[in-house]
Amino acid sequence: MFAGFMINAWVTATIVAVVxxxxxxxxxxxxxxxxxxxxxxxxxxGAAGAAxxxxxxxxxLAVFSLLGALAIGTLGRxxxxxxxxxxxxxxxxxxxxxxxxxxxxxxxEIYSLLFGEILGVSASQILPITVLAAVCLAAVAAFYRPxxxxxxxxxxxxxRGIRGRRVEIAFLIVLALATTMTVPVTGALLIFSLxxxxxxxxxxxxxxxxxxxxxxxxxxxxxxxxxxxxxYLYNWPVGFFVGALAALSYGTGRAWAAWRRxxxxxxxxxxxxxxxxxxxxxx
Amino acid sequence: MHQLxxxxxxxGFFTSPQVHVAASIGAIVAVVSxxxxxxxxxxGQSFAGHALGDVSAAGGSGALLLxxxxxxxxxxxxxxxxxxMDMIGVQRLRGRDLAxxxxxxxxxxxxxxxxxxxxxxxxxxxxxxxxxxxxxxTIPPGTVAAVAILGALALACIGAVARPLLLxxxxxxxxxxxxxxxxxxxxxxxxxxxVSVALSALAIGAILSTALLIGPAAAALRVTTTxxxxxxxxxxxxxxxxxxxxxxxxxxxYWGAGHQALPVSFFxxxxxxxxxxxxxxxxxxxxxxxxxxxxxxxxxDQDGIAA
Numbered sequence: 001m002f003a004g005f006m007i008n009a010w011v012t013a014t015i016v017a018v019v020x021x022x023x024x025x026x027x028x029x030x031x032x033x034x035x036x037x038x039x040x041x042x043x044x045x046g047a048a049g050a051a052x053x054x055x056x057x058x059x060x061l062a063v064f065s066l067l068g069a070l071a072i073g074t075l076g077r078x079x080x081x082x083x084x085x086x087x088x089x090x091x092x093x094x095x096x097x098x099x100x101x102x103x104x105x106x107x108x109e110i111y112s113l114l115f116g117e118i119l120g121v122s123a124s125q126i127l128p129i130t131v132l133a134a135v136c137l138a139a140v141a142a143f144y145r146p147x148x149x150x151x152x153x154x155x156x157x158x159x160r161g162i163r164g165r166r167v168e169i170a171f172l173i174v175l176a177l178a179t180t181m182t183v184p185v186t187g188a189l190l191i192f193s194l195x196x197x198x199x200x201x202x203x204x205x206x207x208x209x210x211x212x213x214x215x216x217x218x219x220x221x222x223x224x225x226x227x228x229x230x231x232y233l234y235n236w237p238v239g240f241f242v243g244a245l246a247a248l249s250y251g252t253g254r255a256w257a258a259w260r261r262x263x264x265x266x267x268x269x270x271x272x273x274x275x276x277x278x279x280x281x282x283x
Numbered sequence: 284m285h286q287l288x289x290x291x292x293x294x295g296f297f298t299s300p301q302v303h304v305a306a307s308i309g310a311i312v313a314v315v316s317x318x319x320x321x322x323x324x325x326x327g328q329s330f331a332g333h334a335l336g337d338v339s340a341a342g343g344s345g346a347l348l349l350x351x352x353x354x355x356x357x358x359x360x361x362x363x364x365x366x367x368m369d370m371i372g373v374q375r376l377r378g379r380d381l382a383x384x385x386x387x388x389x390x391x392x393x394x395x396x397x398x399x400x401x402x403x404x405x406x407x408x409x410x411x412x413x414x415x416x417x418x419x420x421t422i423p424p425g426t427v428a429a430v431a432i433l434g435a436l437a438l439a440c441i442g443a444v445a446r447p448l449l450l451x452x453x454x455x456x457x458x459x460x461x462x463x464x465x466x467x468x469x470x471x472x473x474x475x476x477x478v479s480v481a482l483s484a485l486a487i488g489a490i491l492s493t494a495l496l497i498g499p500a501a502a503a504l505r506v507t508t509t510x511x512x513x514x515x516x517x518x519x520x521x522x523x524x525x526x527x528x529x530x531x532x533x534x535x536x537y538w539g540a541g542h543q544a545l546p547v548s549f550f551x552x553x554x555x556x557x558x559x560x561x562x563x564x565x566x567x568x569x570x571x572x573x574x575x576x577x578x579x580x581x582x583x584d585q586d587g588i589a590a
Contacts, residue, residue, distance in 0.1 A: 115398075
């Protein structure tokens, strides 16, 4: 599975996992799972339109994901707004449906845009994907502090003069960029699984931000690699394994957190018993 | 007059049996979605509503794989999905959207698998498009009865829990203090939501069912002052958008020389989107400032959380 034609897939998947792990950390922190789902899905419509016009699908993805990000950011009031996200999403999808009806594209095209086609990534796409990834990561690094502040303590951030709306729009744009580079690999419908499952698991394991981000990337890498390997071996779609493994990592994270809580309660129960014994009082 | 009427309504529009079926199913689906949608928007569960659409899609593609029609798959998967979401705890605010997202991701993964298996086994051609975007003009007439019954069941379920549901939505603490079965009511609502979404998935596709669910309801909540008025307005808006969409799609077949119609779902969603934007215009929003019921909904709408 490491033959020449698979190298592209491995390289791209690694880049995708790193970006998904980092950006996904903030998606989970900010509770923005819906936009993380909506923007890639809407971008699919752009890719369909681009294919119709004979342009690179990457450009179609970029344009529509940015449009989606801006629509959600500006139409929504005070940060996230589920209704606007939902309607923006379906409007872009409806456009995609209209585009698709105009073409005689074969089904596999739609399928691979939606669910990803790991073997479809050509060597020529690796450079733009890497550049976009670098831009995403640089952007996150650049406004890491305002981003974290507005995510965790929005009122304090406002008091310090950080405009929550601007940070929100900027973050959505980063999400749009991340989308553009990842859709060819995992497909429009599943990239967000990578942005939710691994980071959520990471946050269940630790509350320290730096460590959580590293864990998030690590879990995302494992998820994507395992998905590609499994897809190669069993011929089932990569997306299926991504969705399943993301759910697995999320579930494991929650189980771990629940186990730690029970253990902490048991321990504190034992501690209070010991203290009671030591002080001679009934436990 | 006759000239005008043929210009607006394409030839054979009123006599076409497919149009009759489409209009009937469309109207039922629009009403059920609108009523469910008003509560969905008020509870801030738009993501769950959308997610159930994709979960339905997984069921639909699974059903096709087994050689069944999509509808039982839509409904079955929707109910299962709603149950799982409730179990993981989508009713509690913290981490709610994560739980929804994970269920959604897993369901999409299953969709990918089923559609792939279907394509390679050579059975369901055009399956992807049908499941995801609907095929309202090709629904067999016998389905209308099933849709009507399921729609009535969903509405009855919501009607039964409407009062405790409203209380739990607007004032969860008071509801709990009064001993209202908040958890159970929430679950029943989710089940009704699942059925509603499954029905509209049949009509305009799993992906676009969200539009009929959220759009008319959100628009209505922005311009009306009480919940009953919002319900009526949402229904009227939904049915109007659906029928207009069917008409435009039918007509679009005759536009230009291509003889290729634009999909119904596209028109319906576009109309709904524009309507929602229109309710954001200054004049339309004046009515919102007055009533407590929809003010709480507006606050929920703004923050994206249940009031």
